[in-house]
Amino acid sequence: MKSGFCAIVGRPSAGKSTLLNAIIGEKVSITSSSPQTTRNKVRGILTKEEQGQIVFIDTPGYHNSEKKFNQYMMEVVDSTLVEDADLILYVIDMTRSPGREEEELISMILKTNLPLLLCLNKSDVAKSAKEEIYTWLESKNIQNTIEVSAAKEKGLDELMGQLFDIAPEGEYLYPPDYYTDQTPEFRIAEIIREETINRLSQELPHSVYIEVSDIEIDEEKNIMWIRAFIQVEKESQKGIVVGKGGKQIKEIRQSSQKSLGKIFTQRIHMDLRVKVNPKWRRKDNLVKDLLS
Known part of the structure; x- marks a missing residue:
């Protein structure tokens, strides 16, 4: 083995x-x-x-x-x-x-x-x-x-x-039915970031990170409620992410929900908003947490 x-x-x-x-x-x-x-x-x-x-x-x-x-x-x-x-x-x-x-x-x-x-x-x-x-x-x-x-x-x-x-000899490191060890928060954040980058790669490919602030699961209704924020560095970038009349962020939210629906068994309901966190890529503690 x-x-x-x-x-x-x-x-x-x-x-x-x-x-x-x-x-x-x-x-x-x-x-x-x-x-x-x-x-x-x-x-x-x-x-x-x-x-x-x-x-x-x-x-x-x-x-x-x-x-x-x-x-x-x-x-x-x-x-x-x-x-x-x-x-x-x-x-x-x-x-x-x-x-x-x-x-x-x-x-x-x-x-x-x-x-x-x-x-x-x-x-x-x-x-x-x-x-x-x-x-x-x-x-x-x-x-x-x-x-x-x-x-x-x-x-x-x-x-x-x-x-x-x-590969070296050894026993299973994870149960055989696992295909990843990522937390739900990480997977949700990554999907939202992917959908954001794929729409705005020319404007701000690396200027965003995702904060998943809350996840609640209603087992009776089989719904996962997600509250998340797309964090940007500048006020002008916030407008780009939101888009005219909120169209851009609506599309990001809808496509993220669709992608997450292929990963999780629950129906996804998401509250997605944009925050400005000035010069976040220069904040050592935040960056280390994001990359850990």
């Missing part, structure tokens, strides 16, 4: 979250066309009766930045590799040439001496950087690779077979 924690790492927009959702077969990690959507260590649990259990940890996209908020996210990647992982799945976008981030990230990975599988993603689109990537991997003496398409769900069975091969 195999079991272990597998860190999923890579540059922004490499397709890590899409890959995780495809592997688990459930929506575990939110996705967006905007880079740096993932902020936390998001866990997805895959159990195969004949092989074992792998707990995947989706991490923020690794990139260079002087901004404090982005530096905190890079600390999430580092702590996952050093403290949490038993094996590593490094996701590389086949349409982009290896750059500075790849050099820094592979250096961090190799220092861990953990079992490693290189996942070359987006094999369904033009592999414009394929030759460069393989040359770069050869220079690092890395041969354990696989090509997949997370979007088309191609190559996943072979991917999982290789991961179970390199």
Whole structure:
């Protein structure tokens, strides 16, 4: 029996979250066309009766930045590799040439001496950087690779077979029917953030966070009541989120309720509003809580 924690790492927009959702077969990690959507260590649990259990940890996209908020996210990647992982799945976008981030990230990975599988993603689109990537991997003496398409769900069975091969021996870490260990509050906040980003990615992709202030469940009526706030940094951003006549926030609320209805068994009723929290990304305690 195999079991272990597998860190999923890579540059922004490499397709890590899409890959995780495809592997688990459930929506575990939110996705967006905007880079740096993932902020936390998001866990997805895959159990195969004949092989074992792998707990995947989706991490923020690794990139260079002087901004404090982005530096905190890079600390999430580092702590996952050093403290949490038993094996590593490094996701590389086949349409982009290896750059500075790849050099820094592979250096961090190799220092861990953990079992490693290189996942070359987006094999369904033009592999414009394929030759460069393989040359770069050869220079690092890395041969354990696989090509997949997370979007088309191609190559996943072979991917999982290789991961179970390199995973350590062990018993189940979670009950076999679990596919994530996320709290309801976290899942609700992430879905609302996803719906907000997907509508406003050009205006304020990283200027929002979600506060879930209250959840109540009426078991008799099978309803989950949610009160949540979209927090922004500026008064002008509040207007963008609300939209003309409240149209934008209404659409965010409705689409969030629909998405959450696919996750929870109750019917979702949501009170969603917008708050201004000036310069929240510079507030250390708040940021650490958000990224924990």
